[in-house]
Structure formats: C-alpha cells, structure tokens
Amino acid sequence: MSWLLVYPIIIPLLTAVLAYLFRNSPAGRWISVAGTVALLMASIMLMAEVLEQGVVAAQMSNWQAPFGITLVADLLGAVMVVITAITGLATVIYTLSEIPERMERLGFHALLQMLMVGVVGAFLTGDLFNLYVWFEVMLISSFGLLVLGGTREQLDGGIKYVMLNLVSTIMFLAGIGLLYGLTGTLNMADLHLAVRGVENTGLLTTIAVMFMVAFGVKAAMFPLFFWLPASYHTPPVAVSAIFAGLLTKVGVYALIRMFTLVFDQDVAFTHTILLWLAVVTMVTGVLGAAAMNDFRRILSFHIISQIGYMVLGLALYTPLGLMGAVFYLVHHIIVKANLFFVAGVAKRIAGSTDLARIGGLYAHAPLLAFLFLIPAFSLAGFPPLSGFWAKYVVVKAALDLEMWFVAGVALGVGLLTIFSMTKIWGSAFWPAHPDGIKPRLSDLPTFDRVALMLPIIALAALTCLIGLFPEPFVQFAERSANQLLDPTDYVTTVLGVQP
C-alpha cells in the first residue's frame, strides 16, 4: 500500500483537528499555514511518483479491489492535488490578513482545511460511493465557510447555494444507486469493464444523464449555474477565491472522470449534449459578466463562462480536446483565484467592490494594476500567458473536427471576456476615486501588505511561467489526455489484472 496517496488526505485532516483545538490562539492560523505547506510537499511527492509510474493505486485496509475502497492517482488526479495545494497555500496566506479574529475563533481554519480534505479526496478516490462521501465533506465545509460571519448577504446567498447543491448531491446518490443496481459494482475501474456487459443500454444512458445533471450543478453549467452568481460574491474574499478556484473544478473533474472512464458507451448522445451545453454555458456566462457592475460578480460570471471551455474540451472527445480541458483546468484555477485576490485588495484599499464606488487604483497602486492585468489578460486568452495556450488548444481541437460554429463562439467569448475586463479596468483602475480617496498599497501595515500581495505575485508568476514555457505543461496535458482516453493503465493498476 502506497502511503503517498494517503498523505494528501490525512495531512489537512490532522491540520483541521489541530487548527480547531488552537482556534482561540494565534497558533491556530500558523498551524493552518504549516499544514498546507506540508500538503504541498506531499502532493509534489505524489506527483513525482505518478510521473514515474503513470498510475499509482492503494487499496485501503488491504481489501482487494473491487471490494474495498481504492485510492488512485493518475496524471489528472495528481496534478489536481498539486494545484489544490498551491491554491490552498495562497488562500491560507491571504487569510492571515483578511480573516478577523472573531471568525478564527469560530473555527475558520478548521473548515478551510476540511474543505481541502474533501477536494483532495474527490480527486484521489477510485470508488464512486467514496466520491459521494468526499463531495459531502467538501460541501458541508463550504456551507460553513460561506455563511461564517452571518451577514444578511451571506445568509441570502447561502440558502440558494445550500439548497441547489443538496439537490445535486441527491441526484448523484440516485445515479449511484441505479448504476450499482445495474452493474453490481462501485469501483470506477471495475465499472469501466462492467458497463461493457450491460444489455440495457438505454437505462445506462439515462443514468449517464443523471450524473451529467448532478455534476453539472457542481460545475455550474448552463442551465444549472444559478447558485453560483447568487453566492460567490458574499463571503470574505479569501473564501470566494478558493471556492472560485477549486469547487466548480471538482465538478468538471468528476465529469471528465465519469465521461471518459465509465460513460463512454454512447458518446454520440451524451457528448453531443455536453457540447451544446458547453457552448451555451460559455455565452451565458460571459453575457452575465458583461451586464454586472460589481468586481466580484463579474468574476463569478466569468467562472461559468470558463467552465464552458473545459466541458467543451471533454465534449469534443479527441486527444487534443481532452488535452485542452486538462490544461484549461490547471490554468483556470490559478488565474481565477488570483483575480479574486486582486478584487480583495482593491476592496481593502479603495473601500468597495462596487465598480461605481471605487477608482484611482492605477494612479496610486500601479503594482496592483499590473498584477490585475496578468490574470485578466490570461483569462481572456492573450499571448504569451497561460490562457492563450489553453484556449488555443481547445479551439484547435474544435477546428480539427471542422466545428466552425463552436470554434467561432469560443473565440467570440474570449473577445467578450476582454470587454468585461476593460469594464473593471475602466472604472476601478483608470479614473480617479469618486470620493477622492487615494488607494495606496503603502497605506497597509507591512504584515498585511506581504500577506495580501505574496499570493497574488506568486500566482501571477505561475501564470507567466506556464505561458512562457508551455512545452512541459502541454506535454503533460497530452500524456494525461491519452491516459484518459485509454484507461487500460488505470484499470490494470487498480484491479491488478489485465482487462
């Protein structure tokens, strides 16, 4: 049994327990930081192992698959864990300045660490019911984080977030029940083999669509995304950032996993639905963003629009398309979390996230303006930043299939993305502050300045790094896409037999 797969789950779990015990002292927050650093190291070790071996699997309590719970990491799972750790660390450092002591006393850091337990668990599990459990761990922590503080807006957004996500979870559970009734197994690798022997293919496709709806809610796909713009702008910025970076992407990851590994029987039907949903998701998301006038609400709608690109990559179902989806996932998590961090600093020094009430950031905080432009341009797909390569691969995959309309929409949405970004630039950065305030970074205390700016600078550097040296990342995404399309390695490693 490989402990490497257990560490990324058990480290944040232990950190959560310790952070809760020390929630009344300043030690709690530093435990949280240390635990996340440890998680990052563990995830990098796991990544090194996966790069060497291809797929790593561990049977819990030595119950042989498919009878026990399997933890498994392929390239996609491993890279998602690494990126979770990076985003988690950035968020925890950011919270050092942002989260008031009152919220720490209520167990903020314990909830944050439990959120990471759930996210990492979802990426590493090889068992469908176990995936449901990790989803629940993630959900209940996110509920707590979302409403912690208890302002009117938080409760209002929280109700919608909680209710719609619960419906999705029950739908997921119903899908699991039906799939189990049909195949008699819950191990995902075993399911890959078992669905091939199913005679009732109509029922299988119905179950596939149930999973599509369940994960579609999590991923905020059209027309199931309404909980996201209702809630993501209400909690503290650090919470918004980690939600924006990670949570919807867990839904996309689950979609990619299930619709490459298990539901690959009726691709013409299921993936065509995904394709058109992806197109509509891209368009509605970006139009929503164009209509908003609040920094964080614009960014929330952008998430939806970007989810469309990732699902599009999956829906095309070619090596290039999936490669684009994987690349997009990684790029998007970094960029999106970073944009929320920038919005948080803007709120801190200029006083609001309402674009009509702030201004003067370019004149008085040029560093922040520069650090906004990097992720903003990256999101819109400007070369040479990471978003350019991500969009390029997805659009190329669509063009290769001669889907001119889809490729055209993807490019047009990029243009509208930059339009809504100029809206932020044109009212928050360019003109003078309406109240005459001079929002300077140097007015912040030194500790806060470091804690707020360090994650932003680090994530922006990562975006530039991926953009300027895309070769190893593209190669990685390509290997990962091939692994997803031909899961023989995955199945063999988990079950220990040749299929």
Place this chain on the structure above:
Amino acid sequence: MELLLAITIGVLVSTSVYLMLDRNVLRFLFGLVLLSNAVNLLIFTGGRLTAGAPPLIDAGEYAPTGVVANALPQALVLTAIVIGFGLLAFTLALVYRTYMTLGTVNSDEMRVAEPADESKLDTGRLGMGKANPAKPATGQEAGI
C-alpha cells in the same frame, strides 16, 4: 415486493418535487428530506431484495454458504442516512437563522445578495466580521 417499493419511491419523489416547487424554503427543505429518503430506498432496492436470508457467515467459514442478502446496500444507505441527517440539521439551522435575519422564508423575497437594483448591493462591508443585528419577524408574516 420490488413493485411495491418502486411505487413507494415514485410517490415519494413526486411528493418531494411538489414540495420543492414551493417558494417557502422550509417546504423546499421538507421536499429534500423526502427525496433523500426516496433515494435511500432506491439504493436498497437496487441491491436486490432477498427475503429471509441474513448475510451471516458460519463459525469456521470464510464465506457465506448458499444465497444470502446483499449487505452492501445497507451499508451505503446507512452512510447516506448519517450524512443526510447532518446536512438536514445544518440546513434547518441555516433556514432558522436566515428567517431571523432576513425576516422571510419566501425565496422570491430573498434578494439581498442579488438586488434588482444592483447599486443597492453593499459588498464594501462584507466579510469584515461585523454581524448584523437580528431582525426577528413574526411567524405569521413569514407564513409558517
């Protein structure tokens, strides 16, 4: 037996959908509870029903002899019940707190985070850790 359970599940699901279409979030929550119970029954039925054959292994044996009931769905349902109970408790508390703070359980009236007039959204003070004074409303106003 399967038919009976299938009908029960169907009735539960349709009742819960009816409840979930209500604007009152409390009714929505009741619908959710019914739906999760329907799904629990679904998993139970999906694992096949074998009457009168407890999955017990005789002393000295490593595997059960003969036909026994499938024990796995029961484990799954048990897990789902526990998780569902926790979520229900949390959600009930959340609905109560929302009712105390916003003074309504009607989802149409919950427009604080997304006001029709966007300039009324005051995110400037959000997350700064200042709780709002609770504004309790009478039960009659909220319709419960």
